[in-house]
Amino acid sequence: MEEKLMEYARLLVRVGLNVEDGQRMVISSPVECAHFARLCAREAYDAGCAEVVMNWTDDAMTRMKYLRAGDETFDTVPLWRRHFFNDYALEGTAYLAISASDPENLKGADPDRVVRAQRASGKALKDFDRLQMCGGFPWCIASIPIPSWAKRVFPGISEDEAMEKLWDAIFAAVRVSGDGKAVERWREHLAALEQRLEKLNALDLQFLRYTNALGTDLTIELPRDHIWESGGDVTLKGRSYIANIPTEEIFTSPLKTGANGVVYASMPLVHDGVVIDKFHFVVKDGRITEAHAEQGEETLKAAISVDEGAACFGEVALVPYDSPISNQGLLFYNTLFDENAACHIAFGEAYPCLKGGQQMSKDELKARGLNDSITHVDFMVGTPDLSIVGTTRDGRQVPIFENGNFTPSFS
Numbered sequence: 250m251e252e253k254l255m256e257y258a259r260l261l262v263r264v265g266l267n268v269e270d271g272q273r274m275v276i277s278s279p280v281e282c283a284h285f286a287r288l289c290a291r292e293a294y295d296a297g298c299a300e301v302v303m304n305w306t307d308d309a310m311t312r313m314k315y316l317r318a319g320d321e322t323f324d325t326v327p328l329w330r331r332h333f334f335n336d337y338a339l340e341g342t343a344y345l346a347i348s349a350s351d352p353e354n355l356k357g358a359d360p361d362r363v364v365r366a367q368r369a370s371g372k373a374l375k376d377f378d379r380l381q382m383c384g385g386f387p388w389c390i391a392s393i394p395i396p397s398w399a400k401r402v403f404p405g406i407s408e409d410e411a412m413e414k415l416w417d418a419i420f421a422a423v424r425v426s427g428d429g430k431a432v433e434r435w436r437e438h439l440a441a442l443e444q445r446l447e448k449l450n451a452l453d454l455q456f457l458r459y460t461n462a463l464g465t466d467l468t469i470e471l472p473r474d475h476i477w478e479s480g481g482d483v484t485l486k487g488r489s490y491i492a493n494i495p496t497e498e499i500f501t502s503p504l505k506t507g508a509n510g511v512v513y514a515s516m517p518l519v520h521d522g523v524v525i526d527k528f529h530f531v532v533k534d535g536r537i538t539e540a541h542a543e544q545g546e547e548t549l550k551a552a553i554s555v556d557e558g559a560a561c562f563g564e565v566a567l568v569p570y571d572s573p574i575s576n577q578g579l580l581f582y583n584t585l586f587d588e589n590a591a592c593h594i595a596f597g598e599a600y601p602c603l604k605g606g607q608q609m610s611k612d613e614l615k616a617r618g619l620n621d622s623i624t625h626v627d628f629m630v631g632t633p634d635l636s637i638v639g640t641t642r643d644g645r646q647v648p649i650f651e652n653g654n655f656t657p658s659f660s
Contacts, residue, residue: 253420253427257391258288260423260431262296265389265491266343270297275337277304278347281395286347298343304333308354308397312522315358323365326373335376337386341486344381344388351397352582355522360551363521367555371623378623382600383607384482387490392419392585401582422495422574422586439491442479445659446499449477449567452647456640457565459592461632463513467532469565469594470507472618474604477501485607495574497589500566502599505620506535508562515591516629519582523548528628530596535561535620537596553596558622563599568592570633570653584627591631592650597624 262268274293278286283305290301314322337344355363371378380386399411402418420426424434454475459467480496483489509532517526525545530537537560542549553560568591569575575590599619601607606614615621637650648656 250416252429253425254285254288255292256427256429256431257393257420257423257425258285258292260425260435261345261389261391261494262289262292264432264435265391265494266293266345266387267488267490268293268296268298268343268387269488271299272297272343273300273302273337273340274298274343274345275302275304276345276347277306279349279395280305280307282347282349282393285393289345289347293343302337302342308351308395312354312358315355315362320362323362324369326369331373334374338377338380339385341386341484343490344386346388346390348390348392348583348585349395349398350522351395352401352519352524353522354397356524358522360521360523360548363548364551364555367521367624371556378598379611382598384484387484387488388492389490389494390492390585391423391494392583394419398583402579418577418579418581419586421577422589424495424573435491439479439481442481442497442499445655446477446479448659449499449649452639453642454639454647455642457649458638458640459510459512459630459635461513461515461630461635463515463632464511464529465513465630465635467508467510467512469562470504471501471565472504472507472603474617475501476602476604476606478600478602493585493589495586495589497572497574498566498568498593500564500600500602502602502619503562503565504535504618505558505561505599506618508532508535512594512630514628514630515632516580516587517544517582518549518626518628519584520545520548520552520626524582525549532562537561552624552626555597555624556622558620559597559624561596561620561622562594563597563620563622563625564593564595564627566593566595566627567637567650567655568631569655570631570635575631587629588627591629592635592637593627593629593631595625595627597622597626 394415399415403411425431513529528542531539633653639647
């Protein structure tokens with residue numbers, strides 16, 4: 250187990266973040282994950298990091314705050330917190346986030362408090378958010394199990410068994426086997442993703458139409474000069490990194506006003522400590538006009554009202570249903586994994602997926618038709634029968650997905 254943990258830590262630091270000699274690194278981690286966070290810190294120092302700075306989080310304290318704190322707390326962000334995130338981002342500090350929490354940690358909390366806290370954070374951490382979206386610093390999100398999460402994924406068995414099963418599932422998803430070859434496997438995986446996105450970029454698509462038996466019938470228009478990207482990214486300084494480990498997606502940004510139809514979620518969404526299930530959106534001219542859910546509807550409606558751009562789409566991502574994560578047959582209740590088990594769409598902020606987009610300002614990206622928001626929430630739409638047909642700018646129709654997977658021309 251310790252060999253796998255060391256291999257995983259090495260993958261995150263050396264490939265996920267690709268830290269530079271003399272660079273600082275921030276690790277955001279739940280207190281339950283301290284052992285693994287320390288392994289990542291040690292690996293970072295071995296890789297030449299000048300300093301590793303910890304930002305600890307705690308589910309219990311977070312829940313306590315949203316249930317018991319003074320109401321005015323949710324409209325402000327302390328000055329130290331603004332400086333912590335913005336200053337390190339402006340410096341180009343590498344940022345590792347260990348994502349592990351109870352999927353229902355904020356069940357019963359007032360959604361208004363959650364939305365207000367998001368708005369306050371979005372205003373206060375503008376530099377951090379802007380630089381994160383455009384490659385201003387290397388960042389990577391990864392996960393390890395904690396008991397509350399493991400018991401949700403594997404109910405009905407002991408905590409120890411659930412933790413062991415979730416460890417096995419995560420190691421399989423991130424291609425860590427204990428043989429020390431995870432880095433090599435990831436380089437091969439990224440090369441395969443690169444080949445697919447090159448084929449998509451060569452098409453110059455204008456529209457994507459999604460249909461499946463759930464009831465999805467959605468057409469999404471793509472902006473001129475859009476580009477498809479994959480899990481491997483590059484900072485403004487030209488340094489490679491991987492934002493999500495695991496990653497199976499190829500993604501781009503839609504035209505803000507170009508989505509029309511209805512889209513059904515294919516998996517539950519865990520958002521702000523609440524499980525949202527069996528939900529769908531009605532979309533007109535790019536804007537979500539109706540949101541319905543059998544579970545968590547209040548939280549869903551709050552999520553798309555954080556700001557003006559929260560009700561518009563900012564990402565479309567293609568993930569084959571036949572993938573290492575999907576084939577495990579698990580619902581992880583963690584978007585990092587579930588979004589890489591199925592095609593997904595995000596409402597909120599758009600990535601700068603345009604030719605030259607990394608160098609464009611917010612106003613320039615908006616003028617080119619990309620969405621602007623302080624939020625970015627992925628929800629899953631992929632199913633075993635999902636069909637996606639692309640239309641090129643010269644009017645040709647190209648089948649991209651059939652029966653939930655890429656068509657042979659993209660294999």
